[in-house]
Each structure stands twice: as structure tokens, then as C-alpha cells.
Amino acid sequence: MKKVLVLAAAIAFVVLGATAFATTYGKAPGAGDPVKLSELLASPEQYVGKIVKVEGVITDVCAKRGCWMAIAGDKEFQSIRFKVEDGVIVIPLEAKGKQAVAEGTFTKVEMTKEQAIEAAKHHAEEQKQPFDPASVTGPTVTYQLMGTGAIIE
Amino acid sequence: MNWRKLNRAVHRDAGYFCAALTIVYAISGLAVNHVSDWNPNYKIERVEKRFTSIPITSREEMVAALVDRLDLPGAPKSSFRSAPHLVDLFYDGWSVRADAQAGRATIERPRDRALLRDANFLHLNHPKGLWTWFADGYAILLALLAISGLFILRGRNGITGRGLWFSLAGLAVPVVFVVVMRYL
Numbered sequence: 001m002k003k004v005l006v007l008a009a010a011i012a013f014v015v016l017g018a019t020a021f022a023t024t025y026g027k028a029p030g031a032g033d034p035v036k037l038s039e040l041l042a043s044p045e046q047y048v049g050k051i052v053k054v055e056g057v058i059t060d061v062c063a064k065r066g067c068w069m070a071i072a073g074d075k076e077f078q079s080i081r082f083k084v085e086d087g088v089i090v091i092p093l094e095a096k097g098k099q100a101v102a103e104g105t106f107t108k109v110e111m112t113k114e115q116a117i118e119a120a121k122h123h124a125e126e127q128k129q130p131f132d133p134a135s136v137t138g139p140t141v142t143y144q145l146m147g148t149g150a151i152i153e
Numbered sequence: 154m155n156w157r158k159l160n161r162a163v164h165r166d167a168g169y170f171c172a173a174l175t176i177v178y179a180i181s182g183l184a185v186n187h188v189s190d191w192n193p194n195y196k197i198e199r200v201e202k203r204f205t206s207i208p209i210t211s212r213e214e215m216v217a218a219l220v221d222r223l224d225l226p227g228a229p230k231s232s233f234r235s236a237p238h239l240v241d242l243f244y245d246g247w248s249v250r251a252d253a254q255a256g257r258a259t260i261e262r263p264r265d266r267a268l269l270r271d272a273n274f275l276h277l278n279h280p281k282g283l284w285t286w287f288a289d290g291y292a293i294l295l296a297l298l299a300i301s302g303l304f305i306l307r308g309r310n311g312i313t314g315r316g317l318w319f320s321l322a323g324l325a326v327p328v329v330f331v332v333v334m335r336y337l
Contacts, residue, residue: 064194072233077234077237099231
């Protein structure tokens, strides 16, 4: 009896341990292979409006609302913002540095210079980082994932 | 039992039941209302450090050099470069952002705001699932409390006297806000 209990405890430990390390936020991403970020950013127009899954290290998280995270790509200096609806999914600040598999609609975000300055200023304020308006030199086109769900580590 | 007696009993017991969560939601409400002025969930400790700049090489080499220069506790869990000279090092629950060229680093340690993060967790329905049902029930009880409260007293101070004016004043405030902010 004792052996059975020890075995059951060991199995429970392994099963619970495995699930405890990965948390699903929102809807679990589908079974398909993730798309490489370098591939997405090399031909973004091909993916706009489509549901894509990406994988990578979380490099930044919205500190106040947990309403977005940045995910690093397979190549250096590349990352993409995974934006979620405020309050529907909340990404904890502790997620920074962890591995994520995230899925959402690949979206094009076009901004005038003024809008881009405002957005960058807001981001810098939120992250308590210095901001120089001169760093925004003109209208911007960026891409982000409008997230439906993610699994973090 | 006449209806007034029943009303009082419902108001009293629902009031006792809702008291704790109402206080929790009220505190969280105050905290999240001012989210643009402060972070209601975390207290983020930031420590600035200066170091002798390091050459821009591979990420691995730069990370190793930063660990050494900044006297960090070993290799990070993961790292990232957003630009050749900007390196992020991620440890368990804290991180470092370094500008290798400028020789400037920020060590960032977020800490939970004691109890407040838990209150916000419930108030903003982050648990979802079963909590949604409980919170729905709580909302219905709050409505019941408000309605039953209107009919507790009779006479001069009741809903036909003083109570009416205060109730109308309470209704007028949100109505004026909606009319002014949305329709004018």
C-alpha cells in the first residue's frame, strides 16, 4: 500500500510539475508548426490578416496592464509585439525572459509621424525609459500579432 | 412575515455576506482607477549601474562580459539584443537592460504589491472560470442590496421623502457624465 502511495505521489509530482511550468493564457495555440519570425518579417504582406503562431523568448511585457508582450525572433534584433485585449488576457511581468508559444492574427499597424511619436512616448513612459522624439523620423509601419492565446514556459 | 420585515432580513444578510468582497473591490477599484499614475500590481525597483563599455561582438560574448562587469550572479536564463549595443539579460523574476556602448545598465526587479495584486486579480476577474460565476452572483447580490436598501426606512427619511432626493442625486451624477461626455 505504501509503495502504491509513493508511486502515485511520484506520478502526480511529475504530471503536476510538468503542467505547473507551462501556463496557458487565453485560447491555447493550435497544433500547427510556428512560423519563424524572420520569415514573417521578410514577407509580412503575405501574412497580414492570417492567424499565425510564433515561438520565442519574451523580451518585454506591458508593466501596468499586462496587455502585450514582445517575443524575440529566431534572428537577432528581431521581435514582435503580441497584443491582447485589455483584461481578457493578462500577461504577468514575471513572464519576461521565459519561452512563449503565441498565436494571433498578424496585423499591419500604420502610423503617421505624430501618432508614432505619441505611441513611442507612451511606451517609454510606461517602461520608465527616456524618450527622444527625434528618434521617430517619419511615419511608421509595424506588424503585430493580435493575440488569441499563448503558452508560456 | 410582512414584506418589509423580509426586505430588512435580506438586506442585512446579503450585506454581511457582501461586506468583505465589497471592501476588496473598493480598494482595488481605487487602485486600478489610477493606473495611468502608478502601477497597481507591481512595485518596480530600478537600479542604475555604470560600467566600462564593452566591445560589440556576439551576444554570448557580450552577455559573459556584462555578467562580469556588473557582478551578476552567473549566466542569465535567457538573453536578447534589440540592437547591436543593447543587451537584455533575464534572470528568474528580474532582468538587466544594458547599453554596452554607453556603459549604462538598469537592473529591474518587480515585486508584487502585497494583497493589492490579489485584490486586483479578483476584481478584474483574472481567474475567470468559476470565479466569473461567483462574481456574477456577487453582482446580483449587490443589486439586491441596493434595491432592498431603498425600502428599509419608512416615512420622512424613506424613499418617499429624503431617500428619494438622495437616490435621484446618485442617479443624476452618472447620467450627467454620460450626457456631457458622450453626447454633447
